[in-house]
Amino acid sequence: MSRQPRKRPSTMSDIARLAGVSRTSVSFVLNNHASAASIPDETKERILEAGKKLSYRPNLAAQVLHTNQTHTIGFITDEIATTPFAVNIIRGAQDAAWAHGKLLLIVNTGADATVKEAAIEMMLGRQVEGIIYAAMYHQEVALPPNIHEGSAVLIDCFSADRSLPSVVPDELQGGRTATEVLLNKGHHRIGFINNVDPIPATFGRLEGYKQALSAYNVPFDEYLVRFHVGDSRGGYRGTLELLQLPEPPTAIFCFRDAMAMGVYDALRTLGLSVPKDVAVMGFDDQELIAAQLSPPLSTIQLPHYQMGKWAVEFLLEHAGEALPPVQHTLGCPYIERESV
Numbered sequence: 001m002s003r004q005p006r007k008r009p010s011t012m013s014d015i016a017r018l019a020g021v022s023r024t025s026v027s028f029v030l031n032n033h034a035s036a037a038s039i040p041d042e043t044k045e046r047i048l049e050a051g052k053k054l055s056y057r058p059n060l061a062a063q064v065l066h067t068n069q070t071h072t073i074g075f076i077t078d079e080i081a082t083t084p085f086a087v088n089i090i091r092g093a094q095d096a097a098w099a100h101g102k103l104l105l106i107v108n109t110g111a112d113a114t115v116k117e118a119a120i121e122m123m124l125g126r127q128v129e130g131i132i133y134a135a136m137y138h139q140e141v142a143l144p145p146n147i148h149e150g151s152a153v154l155i156d157c158f159s160a161d162r163s164l165p166s167v168v169p170d171e172l173q174g175g176r177t178a179t180e181v182l183l184n185k186g187h188h189r190i191g192f193i194n195n196v197d198p199i200p201a202t203f204g205r206l207e208g209y210k211q212a213l214s215a216y217n218v219p220f221d222e223y224l225v226r227f228h229v230g231d232s233r234g235g236y237r238g239t240l241e242l243l244q245l246p247e248p249p250t251a252i253f254c255f256r257d258a259m260a261m262g263v264y265d266a267l268r269t270l271g272l273s274v275p276k277d278v279a280v281m282g283f284d285d286q287e288l289i290a291a292q293l294s295p296p297l298s299t300i301q302l303p304h305y306q307m308g309k310w311a312v313e314f315l316l317e318h319a320g321e322a323l324p325p326v327q328h329t330l331g332c333p334y335i336e337r338e339s340v
Contacts, residue, residue, distance in 0.1 A: 010054035019043075019050040030056075073097050073312060074123030074131040075106045076116065078141075085286075085304045089134055089155060092308025100316050102129065117144035124150055130315040133157070134308070138168050138200045151323050153311040156304075158327060165314060167307045167328045171201045174300045174332030175208025175253075178281045181298070182251040183216045185340055187279060190218075191249035193238035193259055195230045205255060205283065230255055235262025243270060243278075251279035251340070257289040260297050260339075279340040283332075295338035303330040 012030065016023040021043060028036040029047045036044070050056075075093060077086070090106065097104050105128060109115040123131050124146065131150055135141055135157035143159060154166035182190050192209050195202045206225065213220050226241050228234030235254055239262065242249055254260040260282040267278055274280050274295060282290055282299035290297040307330060318324070 010051075010056045012056075014054055015047060015050045015056055018054065019046045021047060026051075070127045070129060071102050072105050072126065072128045073102050073315065074120075074126075074128040075104045075134070076119050076123070076131060077106070077108050077134045077136070078116075079108070079110055079136045085136075085284075085302065088304035089308040092305035092310075093132060093134075093155075093312045094308075096309040096312035096316075100312075102312075102316070104132075113142075113144065117146060120144055120146050120150075129319065132308075132311050132315065134311075138171065140200075151315060151318070153315050153323065155307050155311050162327055163325055165323050165326045165328070167310045167314070167330060168200070169302050169307070170329040170331050171204025172208040172211070173329075174283060174302075175205030176212045177208070177332065177334050178205075178253050178283060178300050179209045179212035180216070181334055181336075182253065182279060182281055182340060183212060183218065185251070185279060187249075187251035188218050189221075189224065189247060189249040189251070191224045191226070191238075191242040191252040193226050193228060193235055193242070193252060193254050193263070195255040196227045196234075197230070202255070209253065224249055228259070231258050232262035232265065235259030236266045237262070239263045239266035240270075243267075243272075249278070251281065253281045253283075255283055257282040257284040257286040257297060257299055260299075261289060261293065264293060274339050281340060285335050290335070290337065293339070298337045298340045299335050300332045301335050302332060306330050 012023050012026045016026045019026070025039055025043065026047055027033065029039060029044050030051065094104050105123065105126070107119040109119050120131065131147065131152040132155060133143065133147065133152060134155035137156060139157050140160055141157040152164055154164050156168055158166040158168060179190060192206065194206055210220055223245060224242065226238040228238045239252060242252065252263055254263060260280055263280050264274060267274060272278055280297065282297045285299045285301035290299045310328065310330065
């Protein structure tokens with residue numbers, strides 16, 4: 001079967017002939033030019049109808065030359081596209097971009113510094129209106145020097161010299177909120193199974209835990225804090241250690257929802273129930289875990305969607321100017337279910 005010849009794209013001149021107007025009038029109407037105000041409404045409608053009939057699409061390359069805007073934002077990630085949280089960060093960024101008539105150009109680079117540099121170079125070569133860089137968890141990042149050649153905003157990470165604007169979760173507030181919820185439920189022996197990795201979340205959530213205890217005049221007991229790997233095995237081991245104390249906790253706060261899975265298993269092994277015998281609090285609001293546990297897990301939500309949205313909006317608010325190196329934090333809300 002022979003291929004049909006490809007149809008030539010319609011032009012403004014084609015629309016002008018069909019609508020019986022000048023090409024200039026077509027340009028004013030389709031580009032929302034200020035001069036379109038002087039064109040009668042009936043003529044505008046005729047132009048728009050002709051454009052629909054001819055399936056006209058604007059020449060984006062020509063628009064870029066005319067307006068110096070590509071209406072594209074680069075979105076570079078390390079390994080976030082492989083994590084459960086990726087969809088919410090990307091969705092937040094995409095919703096904000098779409099609301100302003102922009103598209104995201106997404107590249108997942110992994111941990112390879114050479115690939116990161118090449119991805120940034122590719123974005124700059126395509127004259128994106130800014131670059132968003134997102135990390136898979138809250139951390140300090142080292143980025144290639146060429147990221148400073150354009151406007152860039154960091155999500156869930158920060159540069160060592162704080163020279164780039166960033167948005168991260170308020171880890172301290174999240175830890176404090178989790179602990180205060182348990183205190184308000186009447187618990188005064190609250191175990192905390194923390195992460196072993198030296199990252200901002202480990203330190204921030206522990207500090208929030210301590211501040212909440214202090215605010216409620218509950219003495220800090222170092223034996224109630226356990227450090228383990230941030231998965232179900234860590235949660236299981238930490239729970240067994242806590243429950244062997246002479247005065248065991250009546251509630252356990254977990255660094256991550258994944259640890260809470262192990263807490264549930266350990267409590268079942270010991271013949272204890274959630275929340276009747278021991279209340280359990282998570283952190284992340286990883287829906288595949290938190291909502292599926294039995295009973296469903298009360299947890300602190302990381303603001304992934306909000307971080308993605310904030311980064312794009314901040315970038316666009318400062319379009320055409322040097323970005324101020326704002327280090328912004330977003331609150332982590334409490335999601336109540338049935339485990340406390």
